[in-house]
Structure formats: structure tokens, C-alpha cells
Amino acid sequence: MTDSATPSDFIAACHTVIGAAHVLTDAHDTAPYLTDWRHRYTGAACAVLKPATTDEVAQLVRIALAHRIALVPQGGNTGLAGGATPDATGRQAVLSLGRLNRVRALDIHNNTITVEAGVVLAEVQARARDADRLFPLSLAAEGSCTIGGNLATNAGGTGVLRYGNARELCLGLEVVTPQGEIWDGLRGLRKDNTGYDLRDLYIGAEGTLGIITAAVMKLHPLPAARVTALAALASPHAALDFLALAQRCAGSLLTGFELMSDFCLQLVSNHFPQLRYPFDERHAQIVLLELSDAESDEHARALFERMMETALDEGLLEDAVVAESLAQSRAFWDLREHIPLAQAEEGLNVKHDIAVPISRIGTFIDETDAAIAAAVPGARMVTFGHLGDGNLHYNVQAPDDGDAKAFLAQYQTALNRIVYESVHRHHGTISAEHGLGQLKVDEAARYKSPTELALMRAVKNALDPLGLMNPGKVLR
Ligand code: FAD
Numbered sequence: 165m166t167d168s169a170t171p172s173d174f175i176a177a178c179h180t181v182i183g184a185a186h187v188l189t190d191a192h193d194t195a196p197y198l199t200d201w202r203h204r205y206t207g208a209a210c211a212v213l214k215p216a217t218t219d220e221v222a223q224l225v226r227i228a229l230a231h232r233i234a235l236v237p238q239g240g241n242t243g244l245a246g247g248a249t250p251d252a253t254g255r256q257a258v259l260s261l262g263r264l265n266r267v268r269a270l271d272i273h274n275n276t277i278t279v280e281a282g283v284v285l286a287e288v289q290a291r292a293r294d295a296d297r298l299f300p301l302s303l304a305a306e307g308s309c310t311i312g313g314n315l316a317t318n319a320g321g322t323g324v325l326r327y328g329n330a331r332e333l334c335l336g337l338e339v340v341t342p343q344g345e346i347w348d349g350l351r352g353l354r355k356d357n358t359g360y361d362l363r364d365l366y367i368g369a370e371g372t373l374g375i376i377t378a379a380v381m382k383l384h385p386l387p388a389a390r391v392t393a394l395a396a397l398a399s400p401h402a403a404l405d406f407l408a409l410a411q412r413c414a415g416s417l418l419t420g421f422e423l424m425s426d427f428c429l430q431l432v433s434n435h436f437p438q439l440r441y442p443f444d445e446r447h448a449q450i451v452l453l454e455l456s457d458a459e460s461d462e463h464a465r466a467l468f469e470r471m472m473e474t475a476l477d478e479g480l481l482e483d484a485v486v487a488e489s490l491a492q493s494r495a496f497w498d499l500r501e502h503i504p505l506a507q508a509e510e511g512l513n514v515k516h517d518i519a520v521p522i523s524r525i526g527t528f529i530d531e532t533d534a535a536i537a538a539a540v541p542g543a544r545m546v547t548f549g550h551l552g553d554g555n556l557h558y559n560v561q562a563p564d565d566g567d568a569k570a571f572l573a574q575y576q577t578a579l580n581r582i583v584y585e586s587v588h589r590h591h592g593t594i595s596a597e598h599g600l601g602q603l604k605v606d607e608a609a610r611y612k613s614p615t616e617l618a619l620m621r622a623v624k625n626a627l628d629p630l631g632l633m634n635p636g637k638v639l640r
Contacts, residue, residue, distance in 0.1 A: 174228070
């Protein structure tokens with residue numbers, strides 16, 4: 165803040181732009197914006213600001229700049245790295261983008277949809293479907309997360325194998341810079357080599373370089389049929405061999421390949437009894453596969469059957485079941501999507517959203533499981549994720565018979581070290597799709613080279629020299 169300015173001057177100035185009704189200061193009103201989805205971080209804010217247009221965002225950013233108030237952008241607040249939660253000082257303001265919720269354009273021939281940052285992901289999917297198109301970004305939080313948050317975290321989800329992550333689905337952005345200027349980069353171009361790619365700089369920046377206010381997103385043809393199957397396997401190594409076979413048989417029709425360990429599905433059926441274990445016998449690993457077929461349901465099923473037969477003949481599979489109906493297919497996905505919810509019900513846990521080269525996943529799991537078992541008695545591994553992308557949610561649940569809080573206090577640091585050292589050894593990353601937020605900012609500094617960190621700092625300092633955009637996230 166400037167010497168003479170106070171948060172109340174700042175708040176009064178915000179009132180003039182968006183009206184008092186959209187400047188929340190009452191503790192009851194601001195509370196939902198101040199704690200993250202996992203209830204891991206709670207901050208304080210001098211206000212929660214709820215603009216409805218890009219121009220209002222730009223005006224608020226200029227006011228914040230004049231008063232030296234840092235802004236924490238927030239979309240659906242479903243992020244898993246504490247990126248959207250302010251610090252505890254009460255001198256930051258949350259900038260909630262939820263009222264920027266218009267679909268600005270749908271261009272069928274260009275296969276694009278232009279949406280504002282606060283449009284909820286499920287709404288983008290629905291609008292695309294209404295136009296006989298597919299918007300393929302899909303994740304369990306899609307009913308609440310927003311396109312702005314998806315882009316700011318470069319979200320992944322279950323369709324990355326075929327369609328790529330949020331970055332690969334984005335053609336253009338509109339951004340309010342830390343100086344309160346509007347950059348209109350809403351270009352729906354698939355080719356544009358005219359200098360530095362600012363779009364890609366803002367994507368994945370977690371709100372530390374500016375505020376995303378709108379985006380042009382790519383649409384794909386709606387598949388004629390989607391068929392889902394579950395396959396039971398003895399190990400992650402077998403799952404990797406099966407992935408290679410599935411890619412050989414199905415090529416780009418393979419749109420999902422999710423790994424779930426037996427314990428993940430045990431947790432799901434314990435906490436959500438309506439979601440039953442899908443096989444008569446237990447198996448060490450279950451893979452959920454999805455084929456998206458441009459021809460027909462019959463074509464996809466025939467392909468699946470050939471693939472499963474080959475895999476059974478080669479001794480890769482222990483069992484398999486192809487969904488007979490949309491409802492059964494939904495039930496398979498429900499199993500996968502309820503794993504994080506079941507983990508939350510089970511109690512405190514340590515999450516690791518890691519990626520290693522796909523070929524190393526089996527060895528990574530073997531080595532890291534063994535190191536954790538040796539160092540942390542009773543740790544229960546909850547391993548699942550997007551195997552086709554090399555991305556695992558390699559989570560650790562406290563023992564079921566002890567004090568989970570005490571367990572985490574004692575072992576969290578050791579667990580992180582074991583996992584991240586193993587990731588590092590396997591040339592992986594400590595954050596594949598959730599971002600760094602405040603959760604992993606120090607870990608990232610540990611594993612990135614001094615050169616990479618210096619380049620990142622140079623970008624941050626060039627774009628946001630006063631450090632008012634989501635400070636303390638991504639970089640310190
Ligand atoms: P928020 O949580 O509000 O914000 C996330 C970050 O983006 C913060 O740093 C925030 O400051 C910044 N931000 C938000 N909006 C803007 C904006 N307009 N401009 C600039 N910065 C902004 N993620 C995956 O990638 N894959 C998954 O499979 C997945 N599964 C999930 C399952 C569950 C049950 C939950 C709760 C979360 C899951 N997530 C997953 C994480 C989360 O949903 C994503 O990170 C999502 O993209 C966040 O969107 P949001 O709108 O909620 O963003």
C-alpha cells in the first residue's frame with residue numbers, strides 16, 4: 165500500500181467500480197473464499213471482489229496497484245495446491261472471477277468456443293455438446309472448476325492421452341496485466357508464429373503474471389460412441405504392457421487409460437457402498453479404458469473385444485469387463501472419480517501429483533513403495549492416476565489404527581523427500597497437473613536448476629515488478 169492509503173480507501177474505491185454488493189468484507193460472506201478445497205490452508209483478505217466484466221477487472225487491478233494491495237485470483241476454488249487462498253496478513257484481496265460467466269462465441273467452422281474465465285467447465289462441455297462438438301477437458305471437479313482456473317493451472321484430467329491438457333486446448337487468451345491493461349489475444353488461430361508465445365506464458369502461471377478473463381478453446385468432433393472397460397492386472401508393469409498393446413490396437417481411438425490400485429477401490433467401496441468392487445475376486449491393479457469411436461458403438465465394442473482377447477492370450481490380463489450400457493460406463497467412471505473423495509472421507513493423507521516418463525512408472529512404484537514401507541511403518545499407499553500420461557496420484561494415507569494427525573506431523577516431510585527424490589531420480593516432475601500453489605513452492609525451488617529459477621524470476625519481475633499478482637505462489 166502507499167503510505168497514506170488503507171484497505172478502507174481501497175475498498176471504497178472498489179465500491180465505485182462494482183458496487184458494494186460485489187465487494188465482500190463481512191467474515192460470514194468471505195469465509196468460503198478463504199479456505200481451500202482440501203481445508204489445508206485458511207487465509208484472510210481485506211475484501212473479496214466480484215467483478216462481472218473484463219473492464220471491471222482491469223479497473224480493480226489498477227486500484228489495487230495504486231493501493232499496493234496484492235490480488236489472489238480465484239475461480240471455482242477447487243485447486244489442490246493452495247494457489248487460490250490468500251496469506252494470513254489480511255492485506256491481500258481475493259479476485260473472484262465467477263461472475264465473468266458468459267459464453268461469448270461459438271464458431272462451428274473454426275471448431276472453437278470463446279468463454280469468459282468464470283464459466284464452469286461442465287457448462288463449456290454442455291455448450292459444446294449442444295453444438296454437436298466435444299470439449300474434451302474433463303476432471304472430477306468439472307461441476308465447480310472454471311476455465312480460468314483450468315488454464316491458470318494447466319489442468320489435465322482424464323482426456324489428456326488423446327486431446328492434451330488445458331494448454332493444448334487453448335488457442336487464445338484475454339488477460340488483464342498487473343498494470344491493469346487488457347491484452348486481447350483472443351485469436352482462434354492454429355498457426356501463429358509472430359513472436360514470443362504470451363498465451364503459453366500465462367497458461368500454468370497460477371495467476372502470478374496476470375488475470376485471465378477469457379479464452380478461445382478448441383472443440384473436437386463429438387464421438388459417435390464411447391465405450392468403457394475395466395481390466396484387472398497383476399502389477400503396474402503389466403498395465404504398462406497393456407497400455408502399449410491398447411495403443412497399438414486402438415491408436416487415437418484410445419481416449420482414457422486410468423490406473424487404480426486395489427486399495428483405492430477398497431476405499432471407494434468402504435465409503436460409498438453403492439460403488440461396489442467391480443470383479444468377483446480382488447486384483448492388484450485395475451485399469452479403466454475408454455475408446456471414443458467416430459463410427460459406431462458396435463465398431464468400438466468389436467475393437468475392444470479383439471484387444472482384450474489379445475491381452476488375455478498374451479497373459480497380460482487377469483480379467484476384464486466391457487460396459488454394457490451408458491449407466492454401466494458411468495458407474496466405472498464413478499469408481500475412478502470417487503477415489504479422491506473416498507480418501508478425504510478416510511482422513512488425513514499426503515498427496516503427490518507426480519509424473520515420470522511412462523516407461524518408468526512400474527519401476528518408480530516398486531522402488532518408492534519399498535522405500536516408504538521401510539521408512540514409514542503402517543503407511544497405506546493410494547496409487548492411481550492417468551497412466552497413459554505418466555501421471556500418478558501417488559498418495560499416502562495414515563495407518564487406519566492410529567492418530568492420523570500425529571502420523572502426518574511425524575512423517576510428512578520424510579514421505580515427501582522419499583517420493584520427490586525418487587521422482588527426481590526418474591527424471592520426473594513433482595507437479596504434473598495441480599500446479600505449485602503455495603503447497604509445493606519450496607519443493608520446486610529445490611528441484612529446479614538455478615538457471616531455470618532465474619529465468620522464471622526474470623519473467624515474473626518483468627511482468628509484475630511490484631509482486632502484486634498472487635504473491636507467494638509458484639515462486640518466492
Ligand atoms: P481455483 O482453485 O480457483 O484456482 C487455481 C489457481 O488458478 C490459483 O492459483 C488461482 O489463483 C488461479 N486462477 C484461478 N482463476 C484464474 C484466472 N481467471 N486468472 C488467473 N489465475 C487464476 N486437476 C487436474 O488437473 N486434473 C484432475 O484430474 C483433477 N481432479 C480433481 C478432482 C477433485 C475432486 C478436485 C477437488 C480437484 C481436482 N483437480 C484436478 C484440481 C482442480 O480442479 C484444478 O486445478 C482446476 O483447474 C482448478 O480450477 P478452479 O477454477 O477451481 O481454480
